[in-house]
Amino acid sequence: MPSILVLDEDAAFSSALAAGAGRRGWHMVQADSSKRLVLEMRAAAFDVIVARQDMKHGSGLDLVRDAYRAAEKPLPVVAYSARGGAEELLADVPLNLLLVALLSDAPSADQVLETLAWSVDGFESGVAAAGGDAAGRELPGRPALLVEGGPDAAIEDVPMLLAAVHRAGWSGMLSFAAEADGAILCGFRSGQLNSIGSKAGGDLIATARLEGRLDGVMLPEVALSGEDEEIGLLMAMRAISPHEAPALKERNRSRLLSSLLALGETEAQRHAPAVPESSSALPLLPSLVRFLAGQEQHFYPLASASVELVLPPGSHRGFEGVEQRLMRQLEAYSPGTRIGAVLDAAGSDREALIRLLGVLRRLAYLITPSALFADEVSQQLAEMVGELHRWSRTDCFGVLGVGPQASDREVRDRMRKLSMLYHPDRLLDAHPRVAALAELMYARVQEVFAEVETGEARSAYREQLRAREEGAGAGSDANQARVAMAQASILVKQKRYGDAAALYRDATLHDDSNADAHMGYGWCRYLDDSSRVADAVISLERALELNPRSRDAWFYLGRVQLLEKHHDKARACFLKANTERISDAEAVGHAGAARELRLMDSRGLGLPDSGEPEGDAKAERGGGGLFGLFRRG
Numbered sequence: 001m002p003s004i005l006v007l008d009e010d011a012a013f014s015s016a017l018a019a020g021a022g023r024r025g026w027h028m029v030q031a032d033s034s035k036r037l038v039l040e041m042r043a044a045a046f047d048v049i050v051a052r053q054d055m056k057h058g059s060g061l062d063l064v065r066d067a068y069r070a071a072e073k074p075l076p077v078v079a080y081s082a083r084g085g086a087e088e089l090l091a092d093v094p095l096n097l098l099l100v101a102l103l104s105d106a107p108s109a110d111q112v113l114e115t116l117a118w119s120v121d122g123f124e125s126g127v128a129a130a131g132g133d134a135a136g137r138e139l140p141g142r143p144a145l146l147v148e149g150g151p152d153a154a155i156e157d158v159p160m161l162l163a164a165v166h167r168a169g170w171s172g173m174l175s176f177a178a179e180a181d182g183a184i185l186c187g188f189r190s191g192q193l194n195s196i197g198s199k200a201g202g203d204l205i206a207t208a209r210l211e212g213r214l215d216g217v218m219l220p221e222v223a224l225s226g227e228d229e230e231i232g233l234l235m236a237m238r239a240i241s242p243h244e245a246p247a248l249k250e251r252n253r254s255r256l257l258s259s260l261l262a263l264g265e266t267e268a269q270r271h272a273p274a275v276p277e278s279s280s281a282l283p284l285l286p287s288l289v290r291f292l293a294g295q296e297q298h299f300y301p302l303a304s305a306s307v308e309l310v311l312p313p314g315s316h317r318g319f320e321g322v323e324q325r326l327m328r329q330l331e332a333y334s335p336g337t338r339i340g341a342v343l344d345a346a347g348s349d350r351e352a353l354i355r356l357l358g359v360l361r362r363l364a365y366l367i368t369p370s371a372l373f374a375d376e377v378s379q380q381l382a383e384m385v386g387e388l389h390r391w392s393r394t395d396c397f398g399v400l401g402v403g404p405q406a407s408d409r410e411v412r413d414r415m416r417k418l419s420m421l422y423h424p425d426r427l428l429d430a431h432p433r434v435a436a437l438a439e440l441m442y443a444r445v446q447e448v449f450a451e452v453e454t455g456e457a458r459s460a461y462r463e464q465l466r467a468r469e470e471g472a473g474a475g476s477d478a479n480q481a482r483v484a485m486a487q488a489s490i491l492v493k494q495k496r497y498g499d500a501a502a503l504y505r506d507a508t509l510h511d512d513s514n515a516d517a518h519m520g521y522g523w524c525r526y527l528d529d530s531s532r533v534a535d536a537v538i539s540l541e542r543a544l545e546l547n548p549r550s551r552d553a554w555f556y557l558g559r560v561q562l563l564e565k566h567h568d569k570a571r572a573c574f575l576k577a578n579t580e581r582i583s584d585a586e587a588v589g590h591a592g593a594a595r596e597l598r599l600m601d602s603r604g605l606g607l608p609d610s611g612e613p614e615g616d617a618k619a620e621r622g623g624g625g626l627f628g629l630f631r632r633g
Contacts, residue, residue, distance in 0.1 A: 002123050003044065004028045004116070005075075007037055007051040007060050016109035017050070024113065026123065034063040039509040041070040048100075048120050050112060053081040053089060065094040074098040074382075074389040076120050082106040095437045096392070098385045101372055119372070145268055146170045152269045159261055159288050161268065163363040166191040166284040167310055173271035175199065176260055184260050187275035191312060193282040194275050196256045197227075204230040207252040213239040253282060261291045283318030285365075292359045307337045308367040309360070322352050330360075377431045384437050388444075395465060396448045404462055408455065415449040481511035488520055497528040508539075515546035515553065523556040526563075536560055551577045551590045558596065567606035571597070 004026055008014050014030040021028040029044070031037040040046075051060040061079055068074065074096075080103040081089055093099050101119040103112060116123045145153040145161070146168060155161050158176065165174075169191040175183045178198075187195035197203050204227055208214055217237055224230050227249065234240045240248055309330055316327035326349060333342060339357075346353040360366040373381065391399045397406065400414045420426070422442040427435045452458045488503035504521035507514060522539030525532055537560060543553040558573030577593035600606050 002026045002048075003046045005037070005040055005046040005049050006030045007049065007064060008032065009055055010052070013052075013109060017112060020109050020113045024117075024123075026113075034066055037063060037067040038070050039506055041067060042509045043505075045072070046075060048076045048078060048116065048123070050078045050080075050116070053079045053092070054083055059092060061093055061097060065097060068096060068389070069392040071389075074385045076100045078112065078116055078119065079103070080107050080112055090433075095433070095440050096385060096388050098382060099372070100378075145174075145270065146172070152267065154265065155263075155268045156265050158263050158266065159292060159363060162193075162261075162284055163288055163365065166288075166315075167312060167365070169312060171275060173273055173275060175269050175271055176263060177267040178259065178263055184256060185271070186260070189275050189281060191284065193257070193284055193287070196253055196260070196282075198256065201225075202230065203227075203256060204234065204248060204252050207248065207255055208234055208239050210255070211251075257282070257287055258291065261288070285315050286318035286323075288363060289319075289323070289356065289359050292362060293355065307333050307339055307342055308335050309333065310365050310367065322349055323356060325349070326353050326356055330356075373431070373433075377434060380431075380434050381437065384434070384441065388437070388441055391441075391444060396451045396461060399444070399448045400452070404458070404465075406458070408453075411449070411452060411458075415445060418445045477510045478514070481507040481514050481517055484510065485514075485517055485520060488524070492520075492524065497524045500524045501528050513546060515543040515550055518546065519543035519550065519553045519556060523560075526560050530563070533560060533564055551593070555590055555593045555596075558593065562596065562600075562605075567600065571600060571606035574600070 002025075004017075004021060006014055006017055006028060008017075008030070009032045011032075014032075018028045018030065029040050029046070031040050049064055051064050053059055053061055055063070061077070064077060075098065077097045077099050078101045079089070079093065079099065082105070083089065084105045089102055089104055090099075093102070101115045103115060107115075144151060145155075146165065155176070164170075165188055171189050171191075173185065173187050175185045178184050183199040185195075185197055185199050186193060201224065205214070205219070205224075213234070214237070217239065219233070219237065222233070224233065231240075231245045231248075234248075235242060235245075307330075311327075311331055313331075316324050316331060319327050326346065329345065330342075343350055343353060357366055372378075397404050400406075400411060400418070402410050402414055406414075419442060422438045422445065424435060424439045424442060427438050430438070452461050484503045484507040488500040488507070491497075491500035491503065501521060501524035504517055504524055507517035508521055511517065518539050522536045522543065525539060526536035537557065540553055540557040540560065543550060544557070547553065554573050554577035558570045558577060561567075561573060562570035574593040574597050577590040578597065
């Protein structure tokens with residue numbers, strides 16, 4: 001599932017983004033500050049960062065820049081702003097960010113999400129059906145299923161496969177598994193649907209029955225071997241007249257095609273038999289467009305994006321009215337035409353064209369790459385940003401690519417190679433952003449070289465690195481974890497368990513080695529939402545992994561198990577809590593665990609199986625409840 005990290009202090013806009021992302025099957029996490037951004041990047045791996053550029057206290061992209069090194073690799077960034085002027089906005093984007101899209105003039109949440117689908121690999125939806133590239137995008141070529149001798153395949157999206165049949169101009173037979181009518185057998189000729197029918201047969205009779213033409217009619221039980229015999233039987237039973245037969249065949253074909261398109265996930269197989277002859281092939285593309293036209297496409301075209309259409313000649317055939325006129329216009333456009341020009345030419349048909357383009361994009365007839373940078377420039381920027389990101393996560397020796405004990409000559413040779421690679425004079429004709437990034441990297445190389453140029457300088461720098469490593473873990477992160485835990489404990493007393501769990505989570509992100517933070521996080525998660533018992537247990541077990549002698553962690557894990565009615569596990573945890581020593585000087589025992597064990601004893605819970613009924617065991621121990629306690633005393 002694609003995962004998005006959003007930086008925006010506007011809660012309403014973030015909620016709209018989250019709702020739209022959920023509809024597309026994407027996971028989204030929201031951050032409203034630099035601190036929250038860093039913590040979330042520590043907590044999970046994300047596929048893209050979406051950030052508002054114009055925040056109250058400065059540029060959101062500056063906050064992303066400051067937090068960027070927390071990610072293991074440079075994440076694609078999609079930026080948006082309420083201001084206009086793409087060139088001015090681009091000039092304010094930090095050079096070390098892997099910017100893939102930039103929206104201006106206060107875009108809607110759906111426009112931001114649509115841009116994600118256009119510009120970031122892995123965010124297209126519904127594209128796995130007909131085969132794709134390594135990034136998961138469906139390609140206009142021929143899926144493996146349609147190649148001679150190709151394997152049978154599990155199909156997640158039948159319309160996508162049929163669109164691939166049409167684009168490839170494929171001829172052959174395919175069968176699709178269907179529950180209601182058994183397998184549906186389709187014959188294609190030159191990319192058009194030549195025949196369709198269920199493998200069991202009797203489709204025309206089934207259609208007539210659905211239309212109410214056979215109400216109260218008892219059909220004879222005879223074997224029928226084709227449509228002609230079915231038509232003959234229907235006419236004999238006076239269900240249809242001869243002139244109604246062609247229309248019934250068309251309605252039957254439309255019914256079966258609708259059933260096929262609505263299958264969802266199914267199995268598809270190639271078949272060797274020749275395609276049956278038909279007097280009229282059914283154009284596939286109009287049928288696909290009609291089927292998908294009523295579905296929301298979430299299509300918000302970017303005027304600056306270019307049109308790349310994969311439309312076989314004559315694709316307009318079978319369309320009618322406005323759609324046919326628009327399809328003729330689309331067939332005439334050359335690659336590289338801007339979508340803005342296409343929409344302007346549509347005039348009053350603009351909304352109809354947007355709906356049509358949405359369906360064509362859904363079926364991979366329309367390919368809409370991001371137009372922010374040309375492909376060559378995008379690749380160059382990605383490589384340079386990736387190297388700069390690596391530099392930000394290493395020391396001076398790592399930047400130069402030498403070991404800590406490198407000689408003067410090794411350091412100088414490496415510096416010269418990097419200086420030649422990023423020297424501004426070599427990139428005079430490059431894209432301005434590439435040239436600016438190279439200048440930044442060249443300056444960084446010179447700065448690093450000055451730090452470790454001589455043997456004495458390298459020796460002093462190694463001492464700095466050692467001191468930095470020794471001081472790691474004793475800094476502000478541990479202090480911030482303690483502050484978050486103190487705030488969480490106050491919220492626990494107020495029974496605000498959800499808010500307390502959020503603060504305990506922050507504490508674990510500040511200091512993952514803090515066992516008490518994991519313990520508090522697990523217990524509060526369970527108190528806030530008992531359905532998340534598995535997550536709570538994971539956090540409590542993490543606390544015990546860090547500190548196996550934590551009696552409180554054993555106690556709270558026992559409480560969770562007891563509330564979930566896992567009495568054996570609860571008893572084992574309480575026994576651990578009541579017998580573990582933190583130090584030799586500390587007395588054995590945990591008041592809470594001892595109390596729970598007494599209550600479990602009184603109720604006969606979690607005791608070793610003695611082979612006696614629970615009621616007899618209670619009687620032998622003096623019974624349960626208050627009187628039982630007195631009797632056992």
